Amino acid sequence: MSAGLRFVVVEALLSIENLTKEYKGVVALNNVSFEVSDGITGILGENGAGKSTAIKIVLGLLEPTSGSAKILGETASENINVRSRLGYMPEHDCLPSNVTAAEFLTHMAELSGLPPSHARSRAADTLRHAGLFEERYRSMGGYSTGMKQRVKLAQALVHDPAMILLDEPTAGLDPAGREEMLDLVRKTHREFGISILFSSHLMADVERTCDRIVVLRGGRLVQSGEVKSFTEETEAVYIEVDTNRQGFIDALQRRRVEVTVDGGGIYVEGSDESVYDHVRDALVEAEAPLRRMGPRRRALTELFERDGEDFSGLPEGVDQ
Amino acid sequence: MITPQNSAAASGSSSGAVGTVFDIGYQNYEGPREGRWRARYAVYKDGLKVSLGLGRGSRAKILPWLFIGSLVLIGAGLALAAITIDRLAGDGAAETIGLPSHSDYYGTASIIMFIFAAISAPELLCPDRRDGVINLYLVRPLTGSDYIIARWLSFITIMLVVAWLPQVILMTGLTLGASEPADYLKENWADIPKFLGAGAAIAAYSGTIAMLVAGFTTRRAYASVFMVGLFTVSTPFTFGLAQELGGTAGKWLSMFNLSNIPMHVNDAIFGSVSGVTQDAPAAEFDTWILVSWFFLWTLGPAAVLWLRYRKLAP
Numbered sequence: 207m208s209a210g211l212r213f214v215v216v217e218a219l220l221s222i223e224n225l226t227k228e229y230k231g232v233v234a235l236n237n238v239s240f241e242v243s244d245g246i247t248g249i250l251g252e253n254g255a256g257k258s259t260a261i262k263i264v265l266g267l268l269e270p271t272s273g274s275a276k277i278l279g280e281t282a283s284e285n286i287n288v289r290s291r292l293g294y295m296p297e298h299d300c301l302p303s304n305v306t307a308a309e310f311l312t313h314m315a316e317l318s319g320l321p322p323s324h325a326r327s328r329a330a331d332t333l334r335h336a337g338l339f340e341e342r343y344r345s346m347g348g349y350s351t352g353m354k355q356r357v358k359l360a361q362a363l364v365h366d367p368a369m370i371l372l373d374e375p376t377a378g379l380d381p382a383g384r385e386e387m388l389d390l391v392r393k394t395h396r397e398f399g400i401s402i403l404f405s406s407h408l409m410a411d412v413e414r415t416c417d418r419i420v421v422l423r424g425g426r427l428v429q430s431g432e433v434k435s436f437t438e439e440t441e442a443v444y445i446e447v448d449t450n451r452q453g454f455i456d457a458l459q460r461r462r463v464e465v466t467v468d469g470g471g472i473y474v475e476g477s478d479e480s481v482y483d484h485v486r487d488a489l490v491e492a493e494a495p496l497r498r499m500g501p502r503r504r505a506l507t508e509l510f511e512r513d514g515e516d517f518s519g520l521p522e523g524v525d526q
Numbered sequence: 527m528i529t530p531q532n533s534a535a536a537s538g539s540s541s542g543a544v545g546t547v548f549d550i551g552y553q554n555y556e557g558p559r560e561g562r563w564r565a566r567y568a569v570y571k572d573g574l575k576v577s578l579g580l581g582r583g584s585r586a587k588i589l590p591w592l593f594i595g596s597l598v599l600i601g602a603g604l605a606l607a608a609i610t611i612d613r614l615a616g617d618g619a620a621e622t623i624g625l626p627s628h629s630d631y632y633g634t635a636s637i638i639m640f641i642f643a644a645i646s647a648p649e650l651l652c653p654d655r656r657d658g659v660i661n662l663y664l665v666r667p668l669t670g671s672d673y674i675i676a677r678w679l680s681f682i683t684i685m686l687v688v689a690w691l692p693q694v695i696l697m698t699g700l701t702l703g704a705s706e707p708a709d710y711l712k713e714n715w716a717d718i719p720k721f722l723g724a725g726a727a728i729a730a731y732s733g734t735i736a737m738l739v740a741g742f743t744t745r746r747a748y749a750s751v752f753m754v755g756l757f758t759v760s761t762p763f764t765f766g767l768a769q770e771l772g773g774t775a776g777k778w779l780s781m782f783n784l785s786n787i788p789m790h791v792n793d794a795i796f797g798s799v800s801g802v803t804q805d806a807p808a809a810e811f812d813t814w815i816l817v818s819w820f821f822l823w824t825l826g827p828a829a830v831l832w833l834r835y836r837k838l839a840p
Contacts, residue, residue: 265665286667287561294665300658304582316568317666319559328555335552345583361662366555398552 218243219369219401220264225273227259227425234259236425237273242403246395248412248433249405251422257405258297260422261371264403265294278368290319293362293370293400297377300358303347307338307357310346311364318365328364335398336360336390352383359390369401370394376411388415442466443474443481444502447494457488473502565668566676573680577646586649593642594688597635601692604631605699617705627700628717629796631693632728633789636802637757640732640785642688644753647736648746650677656744664838674835678737678828685733689725697721724795728788731824735784738827741834760784768807780808787823790816 220242227235235256249257262268264275266282266289274281280288302310308329315325333342336356341349346357355375362370375391376384392415395402406412412419413433421428429436447454455472458465461484464475474481489496574580579587604627608620621627626634654660663673697718704710739756740749761783768780781787789803794813803809808816 267664286669288667289665290559290561290565290667292665294662296658296661298658298661300661302653302657302659304586309581313568313572314662314666316571317565317663317668319561319564319667320555321558321560321564324555324557331553365559399554 219278220403221274221276222260222264223274225260225263225275226271227256227263227268228271233425235263235270238422238425238427239273240420240427240430242401242418242420244401245417246391246402246404246415248416248419249403249422250407250409250412250419251405252407254424255407255422256425257407257422258373259425261294261373261403261405264371265289265292290365291368293365293367295358295362295370295372295375297374299354301346301349301354304345306343307333307346307349307360308342310357311361314361315364318367320365325364328366332360332364335363335393337386351378352380352386355379355383355387356390359387359394363394363398363400366398367400369403371403371405373405374407375404376406376408384411391415442502443476443485444498444500445472445474445485445496446470446498447472447489447492448497450492450494453492454488454494457491458484461488463488562667562672565666566672569663569668569673569676570680570683573650573677574683576649577681577684589645590642593638593645594691596638597642597688597692598695600635600638601631601695602699605696605703608700609703612703612705628693628696628721629792629798630800631696631721632689632724632792633800633802635692636728636732636785636789639685639688639728640757641754643685643732643736644739644750644757646684647681647733647753648740648743648749650681651737651740652744652746652749660838670835670838671832673838674741674832678734678831681737682729682733685729686726689729690722693721693725720795724788724792727791727795727820731788731820734824734827734831738831741831757784761786765806772807777807777810780806781811781819783808784823787820791820 218241222241223239225235225238226233238256238260249260251257259268260275263270264277264282266284266286269283278288278291282288282292308326311329311332312322312325315328316322320328330339330342333339336359338353338356338360341353346354349357355378359372359375362372372391376387379387388411391402391404394400404412404416416433418430418432419436420430445454451472455465455467458472458474463481463484466473466475474485485499488494576582578590579585604625608625608627611620611623611625612618632639654663660673664670697714700714701707701711735756736749736753739753740746743749743752764779764783768776768783770776771779783806786803786806786808789800790806790809793799793803793809794817799809
């Protein structure tokens with residue numbers, strides 16, 4: 207390569223085009239298209255939004271009514287061997303109670319095509335990374351919910367897939383367990399280099415874990431794009447005053463500033479310098495002592511909550 | 527691969543040698559990936575282990591090994607009895623007094639084999655669906671057909687061992703117990719393919735029906751009780767009614783005695799009527815009808831089982 211030029215073709219790991227799935231007149235997915243590349247991508251939606259249907263079609267377990275879903279360049283229903291490079295963590299229980307985690311993971315690795323000796327070694331390694339090495343010879347019937355979720359994630363990783371699909375990985379976990387699981391998901395991508403498709407109805411989980419999100423509602427694609435771009439677009443100034451709060455709000459509104467009241471705080475939309483000038487003038491006019499003021503990036507969660515979980519209320523524009 | 531949590535230095539022996547263990551972290555897998563055949567074989571191998579309770583707690587081992595032990599004891603007991611009688615009363619005495627031999631063994635042991643099938647087959651299919659493990663199988667390079675065929679093969683393998691092992695013990699015992707073992711083997715070698723064939727028939731039949739029953743429930747107990755009930759009820763019901771009806775109708779009704787279906791094949795293979803079928807009106811049918819009936823009752827349930835799992839999705 208004399209000129210030292212290298213061409214890198216970045217191909218989408220998952221490509222969904224005009225995907226539609228109907229069940230006896232009920233449309234579960236309606237002409238959905240999106241692509242997923244390297245990183246952690248969240249599919250966000252309420253129950254019945256079509257998340258699980260999309261995942262099942264991607265895995266080749268369901269045939270679409272129309273459209274296509276290609277993962278790692280293949281249609282899984284036509285070439286099931288592609289599944290040996292995929293991992294899947296289902297939402298519901300899927301662990302036998304009378305088997306040890308070590309034996310179970312070894313079996314799962316063999317099911318993905320690994321020879322027995324390699325499968326045993328990978329099972330031990332994966333359990334170590336999932337934080338279950340010490341417990342690997344215990345029957346899984348005695349595991350806590352958090353430990354079972356870890357085993358479910360470990361079985362999806364044991365064969366070193368190129369991509370894993372996680373269906374509600376934090377379901378049923380307490381806050382501490384949920385945090386640990388999200389950490390493990392992030393670590394899985396950061397340290398193992400495995401791309402992740404993460405389905406959830408919990409916006410906070412998606413926001414904290416994912417690089418990109420795909421929002422589904424009623425089988426339709428509402429939005430997709432970088433998580434960062436959603437929160438950047440909603441930058442706001444957060445203000446708290448000690449007294450005359452209403453007078454301060456009135457003064458802001460007279461200056462045609464968009465104000466949102468949330469508990470004891472006030473959000474003022476916009477991040478340019480003029481917003482701060484308006485806030486200063488309104489404070490003087492209302493003689494309201496300022497307690498706290500600063501720019502604040504609104505969480506995705508707040509966006510959804512503000513719109514009564516109306517996903518169509520998300521800002522327009524990123525890749526739709 | 528040794529990957530401790532942190533890098534650590536460990537001082538060695540008295541010679542002062544120092545070994546250092548590094549945490550090499552997560553390693554991507556670079557080894558072979560053997561695809562769908564490895565997955566199928568893994569399901570088959572797991573089926574063998576589950577059927578015998580291997581890799582499970584001691585409770586899981588009790589029933590399969592109890593039944594296998596009972597069948598082996600029957601084979602060994604028959605061999606021992608025949609040897610003792612021949613030794614005491616002279617060669618051929620055991621045969622003269624009608625002590626059960628290869629052709630009669632399955633008639634004696636079939637009920638134990640049916641119960642074994644009824645108890646073991648649900649272990650292979652019910653927990654996978656009840657616990658949701660089937661969801662993990664079907665997202666790997668494996669179809670529903672691959673899964674059920676591998677499971678069926680593993681169970682039939684176990685059933686074959688259960689059927690053949692006591693017969694092998696019986697043959698070995700009779701051969702070694704004969705005053706001239708080589709002559710005994712020369713005169714009776716034809717029994718070997720016969721008991722292998724008859725054993726394969728009863729294993730395939732009882733194993734397939736038990737798997738079919740297990741394929742329709744997630745509760746092991748329901749499947750076992752249903753299977754045992756099916757075989758227990760069909761015998762007196764069909765026998766009594768067939769006697770009442772008589773004629774061709776009685777003979778056809780007698781064909782629905784589920785316990786006798788593989789025994790008619792056993793009779794056809796050995797060329798003699800065994801104790802359990804000698805009073806059955808169906809035994810008067812031509813052999814081809816009895817054998818076709820057996821295939822219908824084996825391949826039919828196998829096809830239904832396959833159709834049920836073929837399109838199974840999580």
